[in-house]
Amino acid sequence: MRVTQGTFSFLPDLTDRQISDQIEYCLRQGWAVGVEFTDDIHPRNTYWEMWGLPMFDLRDAAGVMAEVRACRETHPDVYVRLTAFDSTRGWETVRLSFLVQRPAEEPGFRLERTEAEGRSIRYGLSAYAIDRPVGERYKSKQANAAQGDSP
């Protein structure tokens, strides 16, 4: 199941050129762009791991793109997103956030029903991937099998 999150979520994945143009837009607005990644893609998980600090005082997208590439190289099998933080008083929040990498296989989500008081039911979502330990969640099956063989 293709995860859709953040701005541009219903567009096809952006190319590097398009990502670069979006970063240019963010920098023109004076926002600080940060790279974040996670392998726990629950929609309510707002706390992703930060790939370094958000980048302040940048003038050109090339610097951010270098970090995006470095993050993809280190974590090829997880979700990576860009966040653009607006520090203007009154906003002080993330103004734009979009995915720049997704794993090759996205197993999707399971609907969980929990019986509560009376006959009421509480619904929850959990990604199939989080059944596996951190670090192995979105690796392809072959990669996981190969890892299992090694002592």
Add this chain to the structure above:
Amino acid sequence: MSIPGPAAGFEAASAEVIDLKALQADSDIAAPMAELDRDLVGLAPVKQRIREIAAFLLVARARERVGLAAGPPTLHMAFTGNPGTGKTTVALRMAGILHRLGYVRKGHLVSVTRDDLVGQYIGHTAPKTKDVLKRAMGGVLFIDEAYYLHRPENEKDYGQEAIEILLQVMENQREDLVVILAGYRDRMASFFVSNPGFRSRIAHHIDFPDYDASELLAIAELLAAQSDYRLSPAAREAMIEYITRRQQQPSFSNGRSIRNALDRARLRQAMRLYAGNAVATREALQTIEAEDIRASRVFAT
């Protein structure tokens, strides 16, 4: 003007004619070059080299248009020269010129020294250097007194780490930023000897000559005019004498010495007007008199 057609076998391309003058008008390069001529006194070899670089970039763009090989040229530069010869000023102009030529995308200048690049403890240097490089992307990174990066007396110095990261980015991201190193001539020479990687990655070594007395006078008058002052004829004479005397003294730093002298003369002029208790005319407010300059320590001996 047209580019001569390439060798046989490229007939299709040779038919195309590129108007270099029109291309030049497009890139709006004439204005900054004229500014350079107007605002910078002397420095003939430097201006010549900048003109060459501008022409080269223009031709590179024309070549690209007719489909000839046009790899990004290496534009990293090293400015060497004595203090006060205008290295920083030219670097600042360079950012603007390269921007108008379309070679750097943003045209800002990030000016750093060793402290901004090299960390204090292990593991501190790489993030610091990378951070500076990221800020400079799309513009010009100006490293003043670059030879301090290399401390031969200390093998464990973190400067070497910064140098390696710099070299890597200078090589791999040539289209993203231009690095300009600056420093005094002799120390830069020994810096390049101990870091041959730098020497080979820098295409343009530009030497800034010292100014002679007449150029220094022109600088003084230009600086005065820029801040709405002018030298009275007697003050001009005094300035000429001041320059010849100052040049003989140690720690003479060309344009910078002149600027400082002028700043002090402005202080004395203010004091003179204030003490004189006269009604200050517009004329008096903008004129620096001979006595303002002759009060200098330089005339004491």
